[in-house]
Amino acid sequence: MLVFWEHRLALLATPKTGSTAIEAALEPLASMAIQRPPELKHTPAYRFRRFIGPYLKASSGQEFTVLAMMREPLDWLGSWYRYRQREEIANPRNSTAGISFDRFLNDYMESPRPPHAEVGSQAKFLSGKDGLGVDRLFRYDDIDALVHFLEERLDCEIVLPRLNVSPEGELDVTPETEARLRNFAADDFALYESLAHERA
Numbered sequence: 001m002l003v004f005w006e007h008r009l010a011l012l013a014t015p016k017t018g019s020t021a022i023e024a025a026l027e028p029l030a031s032m033a034i035q036r037p038p039e040l041k042h043t044p045a046y047r048f049r050r051f052i053g054p055y056l057k058a059s060s061g062q063e064f065t066v067l068a069m070m071r072e073p074l075d076w077l078g079s080w081y082r083y084r085q086r087e088e089i090a091n092p093r094n095s096t097a098g099i100s101f102d103r104f105l106n107d108y109m110e111s112p113r114p115p116h117a118e119v120g121s122q123a124k125f126l127s128g129k130d131g132l133g134v135d136r137l138f139r140y141d142d143i144d145a146l147v148h149f150l151e152e153r154l155d156c157e158i159v160l161p162r163l164n165v166s167p168e169g170e171l172d173v174t175p176e177t178e179a180r181l182r183n184f185a186a187d188d189f190a191l192y193e194s195l196a197h198e199r200a
Contacts, residue, residue: 001041002022002023004029005060009150009154010048010053012068014069014070014122016071016079016080021161026150026154029156042125044127045125045133048066049128049129050129053066065135066133067134067137068136071192077108084096085097094116094118101172102173105178138195143160
């Protein structure tokens, strides 16, 4: 999470949406950069609105514009799946090695989820008390729009490095599993589709 005090901007770090690269490029310009631990780096919108936003407003006397990124839900889950296939993953229970992507998706829809499929929800991460918890939401596949917005607001050129990229991996999924996922994660798909329509 990055906070730009003078510009009254806060950029939340939605997991698996390029936040590490964005933070590497913009950390020198930020007034506050929370990069670790992950629980703080990836502060969700509802916690920001409850705790950090009011503090910033009380200190500055102004509201902060809250930004975030969102990735297409199936692609987002694919990134998590590939990321957790790394050999150096800390907790073996979180590893997806030896598990197909289709199996991973079905495990994601279980209750409770097994540890390797416990990755949360973008819609929940981005939600506030009464609906969407951010002011501007950008699509991961149109990251240039976020870069352009920040270049204008921060008055600087931004070049994003490639960092924390998930390894390559097979992402085969059956039509039945995808249909089940679209129903299970309907809020995520609906929110992403609303961004597609907004862009059009």
